[in-house]
Amino acid sequence: MTYSIIARCPKTGRLGLGITTFSIAAGGRCEGILAGVGICKTQAYVNRGNDPLAIDLLAQGFTPAHVMSRLAANDPDHAYRQIAIMDRDGNGVGHTGSGTRPWSGHKIGPGYVAFGNVLAGPQVVDAIVAGFLADPEAPLEFRLLSALEGGRNAGGQVGAEGHLTERSAAIRVVADPDYPDIDVRVDLHDDAVVELRRVLEEFKRYEVFYRERGRKPREAITQDEFVARLERGA
16 A cells, blocks of 8 residues: 655666555655665555665666565565566566555656556556656756646555555655665655645755755754754745
8 A cells, every 4th residue: 555666766776666555654664765876665465674685786786677676586476576676776576466456556667667556547656657757947845746646646556445545655865875865754644745845845945954954064954043044045
């Protein structure tokens, strides 16, 4: 009961992951992304060991297709997983196992893999892709957000009792191996994708302040002063 997208920005080389689900705290389960290496995201019936193993294999130079075959060989329950893998150059592969709950599927294109399970239908994955492609000039984090919004607007997740609201959501974007550029998340909310946009837009107002005060501490203003400047529109 999750839909996601992994992607690479062709201009900057940044790698990103967007995810939303009826489950809670999805952002805490996004270990498989490393700048200069690649991305792996496993969902449906999750094997959390897949993602760090895939990153290790990508770092050794193996292709996404080879990494997927290694994950399959390493996991007797591979049929219950849904997995997307991308290398640092934007080459992607996807796997939707026969044991995942319907509707489940994935779509691969230049620099992206969109995928989901327990969805209203294939139109959800199509809408994720359309949202991602809508504004190629936008920063990667906002393209990922538009992808999640597209999936939501196309019907999102549907369980046995009908529509399942998005209760958690996250976006993670990396450009430096030591830490993510963007790591915003909503752990439990009645409308997590809406809340994720609010959090991301607010973070973007602070982004330069947070970065520069670490680089130039002698010149840094206090956070109170920065907030006051924001409120004055300075």
